[in-house]
Amino acid sequence: MRRKVIAGNWKMNNDLNGAINLISGIKQEVAVKKFDAKLIICPPFTSLETAHELLKGSNIGLGAQNMYFEESGAFTGEISASMLKSVGCEYVILGHSERRTIFGETDEIINKKIKKALLAGLKPIFCVGETLDEREAGAAFDVVKRQVKNGLVDVSADEMASVIIAYEPVWAIGTGKVATPAQAQEVHAFIRAELTSLFGEKVAEETVIQYGGSVKPENAGELLGQKDIDGALVGGACLKADSFIGIAVNAG
Numbered sequence: 687m688r689r690k691v692i693a694g695n696w697k698m699n700n701d702l703n704g705a706i707n708l709i710s711g712i713k714q715e716v717a718v719k720k721f722d723a724k725l726i727i728c729p730p731f732t733s734l735e736t737a738h739e740l741l742k743g744s745n746i747g748l749g750a751q752n753m754y755f756e757e758s759g760a761f762t763g764e765i766s767a768s769m770l771k772s773v774g775c776e777y778v779i780l781g782h783s784e785r786r787t788i789f790g791e792t793d794e795i796i797n798k799k800i801k802k803a804l805l806a807g808l809k810p811i812f813c814v815g816e817t818l819d820e821r822e823a824g825a826a827f828d829v830v831k832r833q834v835k836n837g838l839v840d841v842s843a844d845e846m847a848s849v850i851i852a853y854e855p856v857w858a859i860g861t862g863k864v865a866t867p868a869q870a871q872e873v874h875a876f877i878r879a880e881l882t883s884l885f886g887e888k889v890a891e892e893t894v895i896q897y898g899g900s901v902k903p904e905n906a907g908e909l910l911g912q913k914d915i916d917g918a919l920v921g922g923a924c925l926k927a928d929s930f931i932g933i934a935v936n937a938g
């Protein structure tokens with residue numbers, strides 16, 4: 687049985703004080719609520735080190751929202767995998783649709799980042815998902831297949847034990863428009879079938895595939911009750927401790 691994993695993608699929200707307050711709120715909620723899901727928080731770079739200190743002794747995982755694939759050097763503004771490791775990160779979100787659309791990241795770039803993260807001992811949360819136009823054109827499955835395949839080029843079956851995949855239909859991100867549980871389940875099953883053909887059945891069965899896109903406590907139960915939906919990557923609703931933990935509680 688795959689354990690549910692709920693990750694909070696804070697995006698570009700919360701300065702250091704805001705981060706301290708949100709983490710303290712999350713810890714208070716965790717102390718009084720009952721749930722089985724694994725929690726991960728992904729604050730902005732500027733709060734990672736403090737977050738790591740504040741999370742010590744808890745079971746909450748820490749992740750970054752991006753990184754560059756080179757080790758070091760003249761890459762102004764970029765952050766390396768080893769820098770993330772050095773401030774206590776265990777996870778890193780890669781290939782988020784905002785990185786793809788706003789910052790022009792291609793499947794090839796994302797693949798380089800995934801390989802570098804794995805080499806450095808970071809666990810990628812690898813995001814895929816189609817846009818509204820692509821869904822309406824009947825291309826959702828082709829797009830997701832291409833993103834999964836190209837993103838995981840030269841990743842080994844063993845390394846897949848450290849990869850989480852997040853299916854995030856772009857039209858559902860930050861829009862309040864959620865995929866129906868059946869729509870999401872259909873793509874999750876398709877991704878798992880794709881993983882079977884790439885890495886074999888064992889890897890496919892063990893890989894955590896999260897859903898992302900307007901997840902909140904009210905819809906988490908039904909979405910995460912689907913056979914192939916193993917957790918959530920949460921944006922808006924992770925910025926308040928009670929709704930973030932409410933998702934974990936309702937995740938089952």
Ligand code: PGA
Pocket residue numbers: 695854858859860861862898899900901919920921922923
């Ligand atoms: P949302 O964002 O929950 O605000 O839709 C999800 C994400 O972008 O990871």
